[in-house]
Amino acid sequence: MFSNNDINFEALKRKAYNGRWATLEEGIIPLTAADPDFRMSPVIEQGIIEYIKDGYLSYGPFSGLPEFKKSVAEHFNTGKNGSFTPENVLAVNSAAMGMYMVANYVLNPGDEAIIFDPVDFLFKKTVDAVGGNIKLCAVDSKTGDIDLEMLVSLIGSKTKLINICNPHNPVGRVYSKEVLIKISEIAAAHDLWVMSDEIWSDIVYDGIEFNTYSSVSEEAKKKSFTVFGFSKSFGIAGLRIGAVLCNDQDLLDDFTEKSQFNSTIEGVSTLSQIAASVAIDKAKPWFNDFLAHLQSNRDYAYKTLSNSGILTPNFPEATFVIFPKIENGMTSEAFAQHALQKGKVAIVPGSERWFGKGAEGHIRICFSTSQEILAEGLDRILKSF
Template identity: 80%
Template structure:
């Protein structure tokens, strides 16, 4: 199901944008955007077809279809130690939109938000779009550990939000229950909101336990938002479907009102919600096979890169990206450009634009492809020097 023969390269060249097959000239292997090379689960395809059969594509409820909200709540409760009810869920147009809406809801112009450094660029972008000021809290790029002393020192009267990425993109770190409790204690002591981006929480290796942020304590539950999406675990990025989860019903209703989800100004495609719901209810067997394949790819990529003289790889606990440290003195941009020119492989540089200041000196490699493509791509990277 996840071999090279299962990849439809012609379809990818027509449809896979965002720095991938459709945007690059022939002969270049993209190990760039975190998007699988495999077609989505047959159950999801079938679910969409079934929904369309009666020919009706009517308005759905503004906050999301009941079956979508129930499937997300059940998934978090069964797999992530959650305690959500369907009423705690809002369907949104992708996890990225959820992050942006939360920043706009929590921050007034001039307010400060603490984000991790390095981390995916959407954290910074969502704060700045809301008129907020970003405060960077460094994390150890080798271990993913948060510098809590530094975190506390960044808090001022202007601070309103702490944003965490768990599992962490690009380091692949899964934060333990104890670490999340520590975040919650600090946030509660200073009356801060916490946003936890958990879009990667299905892609976790070695059967490691995952705790959704709001589940770790009453303090965590009280003043937090959780963001979730389907693009990583189920390969439906183009359907733009995600969810915002919040335990406090008054807060969520106010959030829905202020984010324009109480009218036809906002709202999410019902077709996308059906795809998400079917993914969680019927496509778990497909997803489990995908996860097994990804873990095997992770181990392969780590082995190949460990033998090279050019980078020191990390072994991620989650996600399907590696974040190796460059050993040969090149900047991230120089390294990525060299590999593209001489090895015909596209990778993401660990530059400030994509991950913040703390990412410099690293590259990000996506491994959600076939073993053959991954092996070829990494061998090209190594032999390009």
């Protein structure tokens, strides 16, 4: 399972966009966008088929199907130390949409939001989209350690929001309960909102405990939103399904209304919600095998790059990306272009566009593919220099 024989390359070349197989010339290996090369679990496919057998695709409840909300709440409560009720869950069109909705709800034009540097570009993009201003808080590009003193120093009269990426993309750090408590104390002391993007929270290695942000303290439950999605864990990115969770029901109800999720203006595909519910409820055996494969790939990539002299890897605790440091003096963009042109491998440069200024001197490599493809891709990159 999860070998080359389990990948339908012809399907990927037709369907895998976003910098992957369908967008690249023949012969190029994409280790780019964080999206699995493997087909979704057959039980998800079967769940979709069963749902549409009676021929009805009617409107669902505006805030989400009961089975979706129940599945997501239980998923967080059993695996992430959460304490959510189904009513604490709002179905949204992807985690990215959830991030935008939170920024839009919390920030007025000119308000400030603190985000990590480096971090995935969507954090900056969603704050920019609502007219907010960004303050960058440094995290260590190898370990993901947050400069908490810097975090406090960035807070001013216009600061309204702290954005957390946990587990961290692209570094792969899982933040401990102790670190999250400190953040919650800082937020409470300055009456700030917190948004915790936890889309990677299923893909955690070595049995490390994951704590959803709102669970770590009473302060964390107040003025916080949790964002989740299904594209990483279950390979259903094209269904655009995610969730926003909030322990304060009055707050979530206000958020839902102001986000226009109380009418047919908004709302999420019922088919996507069914697929997500089935993924959580029935695809865990598939996912557990997938996670074991990813951990093996993580270990392989770390060992291969550690011995290269060209790239010095971090050791991700989570996610299926690795974020090595470039050791030959090239810029991130130049290194990525070289790997593409000489090695025929597409990777993501650690440029400001994708991750912020703190990412320079690194590249991001996605390893949610077969070990054969990963080995070939890494070999091509290293031999191209």
